[in-house]
Amino acid sequence: MSRPCHAQIDLQALRDNYRLACELAPAAQAVAVVKANAYGHGAIEAAKALEPLAPVLGVACIEEAQELRAAGIIKPILLLEGIFSADEVNIASRENFFLMVENLEQIEAIIQAEVEHPLHCWLKVDTGMHRLGLLPEQVDGALAILKASNNVQADIIMASHFASADELDNPSNAEQLRCFDELIDECEQAQGLAQSLANSATILANPNAHRQWLRPGFMLYGASPFTIDNDNAAKLKPVMSLLSEVISLRPIQAGERVGYGGKWQAERDSIIATIACGYGDGYPRHAPNGTPVLIDGQEAPLVGRVSMDMITVDVTDIPDVQLGSRAEMWGKALCVNRVAEYANTIGYELLTRMPARPTRVYSS
Structure with a gap:
């Protein structure tokens, strides 16, 4: 017998979401992004499920890529943040890691290295996000150096x-696309090179920016990157279900309080169910009273503060709840984005911050 809190991971849904990305841009290839432990789902198992489908996998850094190689993954792996030190260039060459190149120092390290095999490089351009990427005026010279x-x-x-x-009516999207296309048109060294612009939101909603290489990430795990309805996003299948069970039931009288600090007070005689899942299991500590939890498939409101190991919900209006009743914190019947909205965060954070304690249970 073991503690019932676990994360059910549907690998078939993961593969179906990858296929959806490919179907939306049939002329493109798609890097399957498994960074940050595959957004909390387990990088090794996710990569093994996606490797037969994807020509390239994507991670943030060389440590994540080496973990996949050690697990037997053989497909090329793109390092989305590139190298952090010059010694990583030789490792990337030897292990067939593709490099995102975003600054002149990285370029210098690449051209000065003594490598076993020539490297596959992706040149990142800053078109307006101002986080990573070469300035447009640096691109032509950088490409000339790399090509030589x-x-x-x-x-x-x-x-x-x-x-x-993810903001479909934001004018910055068109402005960034214009900046990129003008750069390509004006940059002699960029002529004929393949392009990659499309993250999950772009794949789902902006076919003009699909180009030759997609980079699906969040959408692979079955959650929409949008805060509004989108027909393509509605086809995604949730991959992770955070599940547990009711481990205690108790009646309380009107006026009694629940949880640390007594922050919730019953307005009527109530039945409180305690569930083995808390912030130590990835449930957001700042989720407020009223956040939905499914008990045997029916919604019940969270009441009282989230503890490290447990949460409490009001099941007064749900018949036949008993010890062992199934609890779903998010998953196929309760969207992670909805829980995230209550907790004033985003689904990306809830998934990627999943700790190791909840056992991942994989199904195909």
Whole structure:
């Protein structure tokens, strides 16, 4: 017997979401992004599920890529933040890690290295997000240096990242796309190179920016990047279900309080169910009273503060709740984005901050 809190991971849903990305842009190839422990789902298992489908996997850094290699993953792996020190260039060459290149120091490290095999490089351009990427005026010279180096494969890919792709009516999306396209048109060295602009939101809603390489991340895990309805996002299948059970039931009288600090007070005689899941299991500590939890498939409101190991919910209006009744904190029947909205955060954070304690239970 073990503590019932666990994360159920549906690998078939993961694969179906990847296929959806490919179907939306049939002329493009898609990097399957498994950074941050596959957004909390387990990088090794996610990569094994996606490797037969994806030509390239994507991670943030070389440590994440090495973890996948050690687990037997053989497909190329794109380092989305590139290298952090010059010694990583030789590792990338040896292990077939593709490099995102975003500054002149990285370029210098690449061309000065003594590598076993030429590197596949993606050149990132800052078109308005102002986080990573070369300035547009640096691109032509950077490409000339990379192309002249025997350390670099000829198939350089031009990349950028939208700052507000999830806000469909934000004018910055069109402005960034215009900036990128003008740069390509005016940059002699960029002619004929493949392009990559599309993150999850762009894949789902902006076909003009699909280009040759997609970078699906959040959408792979079955949650929408949007705060409004979107027809394509509605086709996504949730991959993670955070599940547990009712471990205690108690009646309380009107006026009695529940949890640390007594922050919730019953306005009527109530039945309180305690669930084995808390912020030590990835449930947001700042989730307020009223946040929905499913008990045997029916919504019950969170009451009282979230504890490290437990939460409490009001099940007064749900018949036949008993010890062992199923609790779903988020998953196939309760969208993680909805819980995140109550907790004043985003679904990205809830998934990627999932700790190791809840056992991942994988199904195909």
